Amino acid sequence: MKVPPGIERSFFSSICTPRRTRFWAAVLFATLIILIVPAFAGLGEDVSSIQGDQVHMQGSLRITQAQAYSLHEIQAPTGTIVREYVSASGKVFGVAWQGPWPPDMRQILANYFGQFEQAAQVQVSSHAGRRPLFISEPGFVIETSGHMRSFAGRAYIPEMVPQGVSAESIR
Amino acid sequence: MNVDRITAIYATKMNKMVPRILLIPACGVLLLAAACGGSSSSPNITKTNPVSNVLAITVNAGPAGNYANGAFASVTVCAPSTTTCQTIDGILVDTGSSGLRILSSALTAALPAQKAADGNPVVECLPFISGYTWGPVQTADVELGGEKASSVPIQVVSQTDYPVPTNCADFGTSESTLSGLGANGILGVGNFAQDCGDACVATGSSNPGLYYECPASGCVVTGESLAQQVVNPVALFSTDNNGVLIELPAASGPETSLSGSLIFGIGTQSNNALGAAKVYPVDEYGNFVTTFNSQTYNQSFIDSGSNGLFFLGTGTTGLPACADADYFYCPSTTQTFSATNSGPTGTPSAAVSFSVANADNLFNDNPNATVLGQLAGPNSLGFDWGLPFFYGRNIFTAIEGSSTPGGTGPYWAY
Numbered sequence: 001m002k003v004p005p006g007i008e009r010s011f012f013s014s015i016c017t018p019r020r021t022r023f024w025a026a027v028l029f030a031t032l033i034i035l036i037v038p039a040f041a042g043l044g045e046d047v048s049s050i051q052g053d054q055v056h057m058q059g060s061l062r063i064t065q066a067q068a069y070s071l072h073e074i075q076a077p078t079g080t081i082v083r084e085y086v087s088a089s090g091k092v093f094g095v096a097w098q099g100p101w102p103p104d105m106r107q108i109l110a111n112y113f114g115q116f117e118q119a120a121q122v123q124v125s126s127h128a129g130r131r132p133l134f135i136s137e138p139g140f141v142i143e144t145s146g147h148m149r150s151f152a153g154r155a156y157i158p159e160m161v162p163q164g165v166s167a168e169s170i171r
Numbered sequence: 172m173n174v175d176r177i178t179a180i181y182a183t184k185m186n187k188m189v190p191r192i193l194l195i196p197a198c199g200v201l202l203l204a205a206a207c208g209g210s211s212s213s214p215n216i217t218k219t220n221p222v223s224n225v226l227a228i229t230v231n232a233g234p235a236g237n238y239a240n241g242a243f244a245s246v247t248v249c250a251p252s253t254t255t256c257q258t259i260d261g262i263l264v265d266t267g268s269s270g271l272r273i274l275s276s277a278l279t280a281a282l283p284a285q286k287a288a289d290g291n292p293v294v295e296c297l298p299f300i301s302g303y304t305w306g307p308v309q310t311a312d313v314e315l316g317g318e319k320a321s322s323v324p325i326q327v328v329s330q331t332d333y334p335v336p337t338n339c340a341d342f343g344t345s346e347s348t349l350s351g352l353g354a355n356g357i358l359g360v361g362n363f364a365q366d367c368g369d370a371c372v373a374t375g376s377s378n379p380g381l382y383y384e385c386p387a388s389g390c391v392v393t394g395e396s397l398a399q400q401v402v403n404p405v406a407l408f409s410t411d412n413n414g415v416l417i418e419l420p421a422a423s424g425p426e427t428s429l430s431g432s433l434i435f436g437i438g439t440q441s442n443n444a445l446g447a448a449k450v451y452p453v454d455e456y457g458n459f460v461t462t463f464n465s466q467t468y469n470q471s472f473i474d475s476g477s478n479g480l481f482f483l484g485t486g487t488t489g490l491p492a493c494a495d496a497d498y499f500y501c502p503s504t505t506q507t508f509s510a511t512n513s514g515p516t517g518t519p520s521a522a523v524s525f526s527v528a529n530a531d532n533l534f535n536d537n538p539n540a541t542v543l544g545q546l547a548g549p550n551s552l553g554f555d556w557g558l559p560f561f562y563g564r565n566i567f568t569a570i571e572g573s574s575t576p577g578g579t580g581p582y583w584a585y
Contacts, residue, residue, distance in 0.1 A: 058376040076376075077375075077376040077377040078370065078376075078377055078378070078379045079370070079377075080379075098470075100370065100379070100456060101298060101370075101379040101381075102298045102342055102343075104338065104341045104342075105341055105342055105343050106340075106341035107341065113341075116343065117343060117344050120301040120302065120343060120344045121344050121351075123496075123498060124301075124344075124350070124351065124353070125350065126496065127239070127496060127498075127499070127534075128233070128235055128237040128238045128239070128350075128353045129238055129239050129240060129241060129353060129478030129479070130241075130263070130265075130299070130300070130353065130476050130477060130478055131300075131477050131478050131479055131481055131498070131548065131555070131557065132300060132477070132481045132548070132549075132550040132552075132555055133300055133301040133498070134497065134498040134548065134549045134550075135498075136492075136497050143549070143550070143551050143552070144300050144301055145300065145470070145481070145550045145551070145552040145553070145555060146300060146470070146472075146552070147267035147268065147300075147361070147457060147472055147474050147476075148267060148268040148269060148297075148299075148359070148361060148363065148366060148457070149363060149368070149456055149457050150456035150457050150458055150470065150472070151298070151300070152470055152552045153552070154551070168486065168551075171551070171552070
């Protein structure tokens with residue numbers, strides 16, 4: 001089908017202005033990023049999201065198989081280790097971390113980050129004082145401990161922990 | 172200027188004026204001819220007239236008025252090499268961190284900002300257990316008791332001076348306010364000299380991203396030399412700079428306040444001798460080992476900045492969590508336990524006895540108490556021996572690389 005010259009010109013001129021070119025380049029770039037790094041990674045997400053965590057942490061990944069889950073361990077160049085526990089159905093039911101500095105909590109807690117932030121604030125306002133964090137809410141448990149140069153913690157979704165697996169093994 | 176310091180300066184000047192001949196009988200009396208011999212002046216002379224190395228600390232509700240088991244002190248900061256100074260109270264004494272951090276809202280003295288090589292201000296994001304403090308690095312002369320450290324990089328904590336970068340906010344909640352921090356600031360007098368250390372010096376993927384430089388276009392992670400990093404001010408004192416001793420009396424029960432001392436130096440003056448204290452080395456992360464019911468927990472630590480005794484969980488201890496605050500333990504009656512602390516290699520090693528009371532009862536029965544020696548809660552990763560561990564126990568914290576009569580730091584001794 002032949003496009004009238006006037007329309008063709010206006011179509012191309014509309015997407016080929018320098019500003020528009022930058023816009024479409026940005027859209028393409030963002031799409032690529034979304035394809036490479038899943039928007040949601042970490043706790044409660046699919047096993048495929050772990051790759052995104054690995055890219056984000058610029059870390060190396062090691063996978064070991066336990067009876068009821070697989071353990072995906074990411075070692076970041078900062079020395080921090082993140083362990084993601086994946087059920088047979090391919091869901092991350094627990095994460096644990098350890099190292100001189102905490103990991104990107106938003107990345108590894110994914111959709112639970114907001115709950116973590118809010119519960120931590122509530123706890124400080126109800127009982128002031130600096131201490132390890134212990135939050136146990138329906139559907140979400142998180143514990144953090146340590147001090148400067150030594151951070152460790154774990155978070156899990158109780159309902160998603162496979163039968164026969166103790167939450168204590170998430171560490 | 173306080174009386175102790177005037178006395179100290181006067182004494183130092185007097186020492187210089189004492190004719191050498193008068194020292195000879197003193198040597199004879201001491202029967203330490205070797206120590207007094209030689210041409211240089213004896214170290215004993217300055218040692219008998221030291222600067223005051225004591226900073227008063229108090230366990231109270233803190234500046235937010237609601238803290239339990241927090242040891243607070245006053246610090247004085249001055250614009251470097253000037254008499255423009257401000258004394259700020261309500262600063263939490265924390266052996267679990269290093270460096271002085273002051274809330275911007277509590278600081279009125281104008282301090283110079285630290286600048287990166289290209290002239291941009293340096294701003295720090297410091298992660299804590301559940302969040303972070305954010306704010307610019309500034310330089311101050313820091314006075315603690317009679318001791319002074321010059322040109323100390325400190326963090327001025329503010330949520331608003333510079334926009335918080337996403338990577339910083341991703342650590343968790345902001346502790347950059349009085350309610351978030353529970354204090355006007357934190358005096359970190361822990362085992363490490365700098366807060367970050369070598370990891371923050373170089374840029375690249377191994378940099379944990381604590382130091383930023385902030386041009387108008389936005390903050391970006393930068394490398395920060397050890398000399399520019401926020402530092403334990405004790406390490407910059409000219410004397411008494413190898414660590415600290417915290418002395419707090421025993422608490423007989425819940426009390427409204429408790430007074431004690433933060434004493435600078437280890438084995439440098441008559442008031443900070445190690446004596447019979449056992450020296451517990453710590454590993455590269457600042458941890459040692461606690462053994463409980465035959466299980467070893469090698470991520471255990473002593474931390475005056477933790478406001479209770481935090482250890483294990485309800486499953487391993489049999490202690491029920493409080494119904495309304497499951498981050499504390501609530502046994503029906505007070506329980507006494509024994510654990511063993513040891514260095515990372517197993518020595519030294521000694522038992523510790525401690526008690527856990529019902530936290531709900533502690534708070535409800537003693538609404539005005541801030542000293543709760545039997546306040547405890549869970550910490551599944553091991554033992555966090557918080558401030559109650561300091562009640563009735565003199566505890567030394569030696570700085571990494573510093574020589575002391577008990578060996579080279581880092582270590583704890585008690």
